[in-house]
Amino acid sequence: MTIERFMVAGQLTPVSHYCHSVRAGNLVWVSGVVGMRSDGSIPDDTVAQFDIAMDAMDACLRAAGGKPKHVVKVQVFMTDISERAAINTRRIDYFGEHLPASTLVEVSALVDPRMKVEIECQAVLPE
Secondary structure, eight states: OOEEEEOOTTSOOOSSSOOSEEEETTEEEEEEEESOOTTSOOOSSHHHHHHHHHHHHHHHHHHTTOOGGGEEEEEEEESOGGGHHHHHHHHHHHHTTOOOEEEEEEOSOOSSTTOOEEEEEEEEOOO
16 A cells, blocks of 8 residues: 655645645544634634644645545644534535544644644545
8 A cells, every 4th residue: 555645735844744734545634723824824713724724734635535435543642622503614615515433622732832723634535
């Protein structure tokens, strides 16, 4: 089986030793993405951060050949879980009828103290 690793143009440079996404056969893993713009700025608003992170996740997924309908699992990490309802509309818009398995947890902090949300996902592409 061929394993492909993707560094996606226009995405933030990884802060450690990893790539944006990996494809092995018809399986895709997208590394955690955050709500930081390419210029390094981070909005104060959780929803704005979530929108940036969702766009980054989508770009990394598509670089590996995936689409929203292929996502089978999504993990969302938030520093304030009480804001979950505020991000739900974007999740509904993105996944539509293709409901993934999902985990959402509150964490004490992310890699930058201004960050409020991080998302990762796994996808299965058609054979």
